[in-house]
Amino acid sequence: MSAFHRRGRFARGAALLGALLAALPAAAQQPAVTVSSPAPGARPLTLDEALRLAEDASETVQIARAGVTRARGDVLRARSERLPQLNGSLNYSRALASEFQSLGGGGGSDTTTAPAPACGRFAPNPSLPVAERLDSLEAAVNCAQNSNPFAAFSDLPFGRENTWQLGLSFSQSIFNGGRTAATNRIADAGRARAAIELNAQRAQLALDVTQAYYDAALSDRLVTIAEATLQQSETTLQQTRLARQVGNTPEFELLRAQVQRDNQLPLVIQRRADRDLAYSRLALLLDLPAGASLALTSPLDDSRAVPVARFAADEALLGDTTVENRAPVQQAITAVSTQESALRIARSQRLPTIAVTSQYGRVAYPTGAFPSLGDFRSNWTVGAGLTIPIFTGGRIRGDELVAEANLLESRARLRQVQDAARLDTRNALERLEQARAQYQASAGTVEQAARAYSIAEVRYREGISTQVELADSRILLQQAQANRAVAARDLQIAQARAALLPFLPLGTGQTGQSPQQQMQQQQTTPARPQQQGSAASQANAFTGGVQ
Incomplete structure (x- = not known):
């Protein structure tokens, strides 16, 4: 380079430096760009605390727990059929009117006439004279005609006003064709299915909270990146405006810097x-007020395992990839067991049933309202019953056909669930490996992009590069920062899902995308060819589709 060119370059640099120093007061008057920070008094919240709050407040988990309690009740009810049934009873009744009152029963006595004299037993005496014998015979006949023929039943229930009954009933099933055993197996399968459902809901809740927590942390990071980018654009605009004032920059460069700064404002909003x-979504899962101020303290870039171990029914199964240990497969297996027992119940209807029963009762018919111990009489019966179906019009065969069809369907669904679980497990592992690879690949990119931008900024300030080069460096830095943040978030979600995989429903978190990513994929243009995945679409949103 000639001495003339060196002197000219030095003169331009000195003039630019002087203009910058002179314009510092004017630059200080430009509107400042504020960087968002947690509101004062915000509640610190770790991921572990968020998981605890969500479990205590989750209606879904509470419903699943109610299902477990209901299943325990079904088990107790089914087991009761094996045991004898003993019931006690106490009954009291008062007769307001009785058909036996007119027969001289215990319904009430007529006090309008004197009671007839008591008649003794007639005993003939051959030694008496004939006249006396005839008189005694006539008196006996007259007494018999005037006496109450139901007087011997006066202490029986006919027409009694008050009746007390004490009773005990006993029954025991001896044989019912295996129906009781099958019912118990169905109840046990229902309890196992309810327990699996509870574990699945707790695991799903842990995954949802983890995703919501890191989505919020990612949104914080993206806001910080967007505001930092806006601040960089503002600085570039100020430098370009100063350079324009000293005549070193054309108006086109000033307009370009102004447009780039203005384009960044909607993105920050x-x-x-x-x-x-x-x-708001995180607060909803934690049952916190919608406007609650939170400060997330668990770092987004922490690659350690997510603390979800306590949401596992068996910690030994954390991260297990065995298909048979998946919760949907276990539920399908219990469904097959239930249908097998249902078929056994349908077939048991063809067999006879044997039961033993006994009834013991104490009955009293007191003349007053309350009986004494001596007023009670005993009734006690013991019996055995045998029931054999002879003709049911095809009902039993219909029940068997329905049970057989349900069993075939449940077995087919089990095979479907096993295939789907195998594919879902492979998908989860592939996404975990992909997330790890993306996170490792983005490790040094941010530092390199930041270094490149600082160099481009110096080059532009010295006038040896254009604003296009500076803008391209800024775009690359934005993309690198966004890719790093999204890769960290994807890794955390993938690790949590892989750990809880045995307990999760099928297809949970297959996309692994945050709401911001799904929205941006619809609103932005495709990313550059060398970028793929959710991180690329997230980073591309910062550029507004500028390539």
């Missing part, structure tokens, strides 16, 4: 709105 939505 959108990122803040996405952050508010992410925090």
Whole structure:
């Protein structure tokens, strides 16, 4: 380079430096760009605390726990059929009117006439004279005609006003064709299915809270990146405006810097709105007020395992990839067991049933309202019953056909669930490996992009590069920062899902995308060819589709 060119370059640099120093007061008057930070008094919240709060407040988990309690009740009810049944009873009744009152029963006595004299037993005496014998015979006949023929039943229930009954009933099933055993197996399968459902809901809740927590943390990071980018654009605009004032920059460069700064403002507004939505979703899962101020303290870039071990029914199964240990497969197996027992119950209807029964009772018919111990009389019966179906019009055969069809269907569904679980397990492992690879690949990209931008900024400030180069460096830095944040979030979600995989329903978290990512995929243009996945679409949103 000639001395003339060196002197000219030095003169331009000195003039630019002087203009910058002179314009510092004017630059200080430009509107400042504020970087968002947690509100004062925000509640610190770790991921572990969020998981605990969500479990205590989750209606879904409470419903699953109610299902477990209901299943325990079904088991107790089914087991009761094996044991004898003993019931006690106490009954009292008062007769207001009786058909036996007119017969001189115990319904009430007529006090309008004197009671007839008591008649003794007639005993003929051959030694008496004939006249006396005839008189005694006539008196006996007259007494018999005037006496109450039902007087001997006066202490029986005919027409009694008050009746007390004490009773005990006993029954025991001896044989019912295996119906009781099959009913108990159905109840046990229902309890196992309810327990599996509870574990699945707890695991699903842990995954949902983990995703909501890191979505909120990601939204914080994206807001920070967007605001930092806006601040960089503002700084570039100020530098370009100063350079324009000293005549070193054309008006085109000033307009370009102004447009780039203005294009960044809507993106900052959108990122803040996405952050508010992410925090609202997290607060909803934790049963906190919608406007609760939270400060997430668990770092997004922490690659350690998510603390979800306590949500596992068996910690030994954390991360297990065996298909038979998946919760949906276990539920399908219990469904097959239930249908097998239902078929056994349907077939047991063809067999006879034998039962033993006994009834013991104490009955009293007191003349007053309350009886004494001596008023009670005993009734006690013991019996055995045998029931054999002879003709049911095809009902039993119909029940068997329905049970057989249900069993075939449940077995087919079990095979379907096993195939789906095998594919879902492979998908989860592939996404975990992909998330790890993306996170490792983004490790040094942010530092390199930041270094490249700082160099481009110096080059532009010294006038040896264009604003296009500076803008491209800024875009690359934005993409690198966004890719790193999204990769960290995807890794955390993938690790949590892989750990809880045995307890999760099928297809849970297959997309692994946050609401911000799904929205941006619809609103932004495709990313650059060398970028793939959710991180690329997230980073591309910062550029507004500028390539």
